Amino acid sequence: MLQTLQDRFVTNFIADDRWKYILEGLGVTLRVTFFAVLIGIVIGFMVAVVRSTYDRTGKLKILNLFCKLYLTVIRGTPVVVQLLIIYFVIFGSSDISKTLVAVMAFGLNSGAYVAEIFRSGIMSIDNGQFEAGRSLGFNYVQTMLHIIMPQAFKNVLPALGNEFIVLLKETSVSGYIALQDLTKAGDIIRSRTYDAFMPLIAVALIYLAMVLIFTKLVNMLERRLRSSDH
Numbered sequence: 001m002l003q004t005l006q007d008r009f010v011t012n013f014i015a016d017d018r019w020k021y022i023l024e025g026l027g028v029t030l031r032v033t034f035f036a037v038l039i040g041i042v043i044g045f046m047v048a049v050v051r052s053t054y055d056r057t058g059k060l061k062i063l064n065l066f067c068k069l070y071l072t073v074i075r076g077t078p079v080v081v082q083l084l085i086i087y088f089v090i091f092g093s094s095d096i097s098k099t100l101v102a103v104m105a106f107g108l109n110s111g112a113y114v115a116e117i118f119r120s121g122i123m124s125i126d127n128g129q130f131e132a133g134r135s136l137g138f139n140y141v142q143t144m145l146h147i148i149m150p151q152a153f154k155n156v157l158p159a160l161g162n163e164f165i166v167l168l169k170e171t172s173v174s175g176y177i178a179l180q181d182l183t184k185a186g187d188i189i190r191s192r193t194y195d196a197f198m199p200l201i202a203v204a205l206i207y208l209a210m211v212l213i214f215t216k217l218v219n220m221l222e223r224r225l226r227s228s229d230h
Contacts, residue, residue, distance in 0.1 A: 013196040020188050025047040025185025032102045034105075034169045039107025040167065044114025046170075048070070051115065051145060052122040056130075057140075069113070074112035080173045082109055087177045102171065110167045117159045121152030154225050161218035165211050182206060187215065215229060 013019040047067045054064035074082070083105040091101060125148050133143030153160075175184035188201035190196045 002010055008195055008198050011192050012189055012195055013202070015227050016192075018192065020200065021180070021185040021188050022182070022206070025180055025182040028099060028174075028180060029168075029182040030100060032106060032171050032174065033164075033178075034172070035103040036167060037164055040105065040110030040114045040163075043103055043108065043111030043167050044118050047111065048118030048122060051119050053140070055119075055123065056127075071112050071115065074109055078169055079105065079109045080176055082171065084176060092177065097185035098174075098177050101177060102174045102179055102181075106167060106171060109170070111164065113163050114160065117156045117163060118152065120159075121156035122148055124155055125151050157225065161215070162223075164218075168206060168210060168214065197227035 013022070045068065050063045050067050050105045052059050054060050083102065086105045087096075087098070087101045122144075129147055129151070130140075130143055138146065171181060172183040174181040175187065178184075180188070182203055186199040189199035193199070
């Protein structure tokens, strides 16, 4: 049994340097996730500010309508469909990097969910905090940046960390546009060796390890932010 597992391991990962598929796929997955997270945070923050400003003051009505449309479309359609539309429809006639397409698709998708997470955090802050900012001479933007957002960030950190974990796992559908991410790498090895167990279990374990590491980092950050309150 042990010898059989060893032979299968050699066949799937050592022979013909097939482990390189996994390593290269992991690099693609991490790059897509990292840049998609950055795009998601930027879009989510801007949309959340517009939406919360409208909710509190009634201003930015036109921008709020565009934001609501964006949220409705993105949250109402599967991310894999959005990925295919961006690649085959929007950039169908262009020679564009598949990695860039994946970053855009997952960033836009994540931004919609991050926006609602941020908005819930902003709306949870008492109106007295806005009044305190105004009494210090801050305008609305300065109050939002220096007083409201730091408190809102602490409140939404667990939900934000969960969204980023979901995003990491969602990138596994990148293979639909023939992007060789981690999941696709495992599938390539399976197609070469006709052995599904080893490569797919290895991919699952790598995803699990990344999720556990990211969860640990989020928990450490959360504890540090809580300790800074005392």
